[in-house]
Amino acid sequence: MSTETANAITEFRNEWAFLSNFHxxxxxxxxxxxxxxxxxxxxxxxxxxxxxxxxxxxxxxxxAKRRGHQVRLRDHWDDEIRYQVMRAVLRAKFAPVPGRVQALLSTGSVDLVEGNTWHDMHWGKCTCSRHGGMGDNYLGRFLMDLRAELGGV
Structure with missing residues (x-):
């Protein structure tokens, strides 16, 4: 699978690995x-x-992800807190580091899609044969929001 199309970055790998939370x-x-x-x-x-x-x-x-599964979740985690935390963490990752801001802005106006094959249809879109690209892509959406906030398209 290609990691880039004319209108989207479809995987956070290779030159786009910096978009991944695992980077x-x-x-x-x-x-x-x-x-x-x-x-x-x-x-x-x-x-x-x-x-x-x-x-x-x-x-x-x-x-870190495994350890995160072992803690008692904060109240309202699934309803709202996880989205607030993800946005704040992404801002902390990119905003204070000019090189990272420039890297994010270099994605232009294309859609950012956290394509995966591990069935994450919440933060990304699963491209396995069963799910065929279904998913909410919250990580990609939050990155695009941050890109706009930092001066991108």
Whole structure:
């Protein structure tokens, strides 16, 4: 599958890997340092400082995600908080780093689609044969919103 079409970036891989939450892009969010936005997002599932530090210390984004599945979710996480956290984490990842802002702006006006084959139809669009590109693509949508906020199209 190609990662780019005339109107969309359809996977956050190769030259577009920086769009992925698994991409190594250190950031500081709510006073803690995280190696990736995946770490920060999963830490945002709890308000307990010790648990946030435990998630931040995970060796890989995959491990941070696993640890995030082990914490008691904040009240209203699924309804609204997860969206607020994702937007704040993306802002912390991109906004303070000029090179990252320029990279995000370099995507122009194309749609950003977190295409995947692991059945994530909430944050992305699953391209497996069963789902055929279905999904809400919240990560892509939030990145496009941030791109516009930072001066993009």
């Amino acid at each position: 190594k892009a250190p950031l500081t969010w709510e006073g803690l340092h995280y190696p990736t936005s995946e770490h920060a997002f999963n830490a945002g599932k709890t308000t307990e400082a010790d648990l946030r530090r435990w998630i931040a210390a995970a060796n890989t984004p995959r491990e």
